[in-house]
Amino acid sequence: MSAETPHVLVVDDEADLRELLVITLGRMKLKASTADSLASARDLLEKHRFDLCLTDMNLGDGTGLEVIDFAAQTAPDMPIAVITAYGNMEMATAAMKGGAYDFIAKPVALDRLRQLIQDGLGIRQNEDTNTPSDNLVGDSPAMLVLKEQVRKLARSQAPIYISGESGSGKERIARMIHAQGPRREKAFVAVNCGAIPSELMESEFFGHRKGAFTGAVEDRKGLFREADGGTLFLDEVADLPLHMQVKLLRAIQEKSVRPVGEAREFPVNLRILCATHKDLAREMAEGRFRQDLFYRLNVIEAHVPPLRERREDIPGLVDHILARLSDAWQISPPKISTGAMQALQGYGFPGNVRELENILERALTLCDGSQITEENLSLQSTTPITDTDIPHRKTEAGRPSQIPLxxxxxxxxxxxxxxxxxxxxxxxxxxxxxxxxxxxxxxxxxxxxxxxxxxxxxx
CATH class of the missing domain: 1.10.10.60 (Homeodomain-like)
Known part of the structure; x- marks a missing residue:
């Protein structure tokens, strides 16, 4: 953001709404310019630099999507938020997929509008410190794509669905998206949806009042209000029962929650990130996941590649993990033999990076302290596993197939x-x-x- 007063472009063909937006921006000590059409918005974007753009979706000579497309060419670093008709989630979703960082529905609530503006300006303030490549180990083509995607997703407030196999690092990606974005000073709250008993889910998510049920000995805020202002990460979201999916959808759409036993609702302003190792589209097709919730959470998908698809990253990961473990154990990092490294690079890693961490932790325990050998790794098989082997991989060394490695x-x-x-x-x-x-x-x-x-x- 420039050292001068932030400059905001307002694009709307309704004079009353333009006036409301300009008044709100003025009270926030921000400079505003207005455009009443797509043509005038394009003209202003070509002539001036703006720190933020607020655009209506329905313009007399075009749409907000066309404003987004034009801005992507002339001002790619400028955050854009859109104003949509109430309940028009299809347009809002299309706008966020196109590059808008967030949306607001008509009639515009002033407190929500102010938060929207603050979030957008916060994105510009964080641009210079946005360095995800420093935190993700690996330079394989798949990781370079993911690093760039993390950088872009950090700018947005859109819900993100993070897909990937177990152990691939989905929560780490979620934490990085949060840490690189405008909400990084606020809380990051992670919850494993599959670990909460069904009867306690509503209380865990939305909170409860003291005495609302047996065992409610004190008020509880719940995960949504704990994450207010920050990010809520729903891990293994496919494990939510259908009745809870309905309540979750309402909370996301209304941006408010009602604790168990409470008569009033509490507004919440948070970003939702979710992940699962299951195929969410298949879960939806087979009736185990609500279609409306799927489209609300899966605005943008980020895929974390399995380790077997980026084997060239294994040496760097090994060095990184051993350095971290050695520091925690207060010992000198051991070397890893050529044979051991070759064995790791030929292994299939069904448990991905998490399995690599466990293998190295065990090897560090078993080695003589100066070098890790192939014998210290105790891999389940020394036969290289190809990608086509993974779905049909048989359990070896007597491990029951239902027990995770x-x-x-x-x-x-x-x-x-x-x-x-x-x-x-x-x-x-x-x-x-x-x-x-x-x-x-x-x-x-x-x-x-x-x-x-x-x-x-x-x-």
């Missing part, structure tokens, strides 16, 4: 540590030696696996 490996690790502790009568120094790891590494594992009985040391 991550849980299976963690259970094996837990049993090995418990056995060593029992054999050494819970002398952790002796158990660490028996397991071939440092005392610090064992202490870290005990804490992660919730096996630490106390912090008083060894007997």
């Amino acid at each position: 991550e849980d299976y490996l963690q259970d094996i690790e837990k049993q090995e540590i418990l056995q060593a502790l029992e054999e050494t009568h819970w002398n952790r120094t002796a158990a660490a030696k028996k397991l071939g790891m440092t005392f610090r590494s064992l202490r870290y594992r005990l804490k992660k696996l919730e096996l630490d009985q106390d912090d008083t040391g060894d007997s």
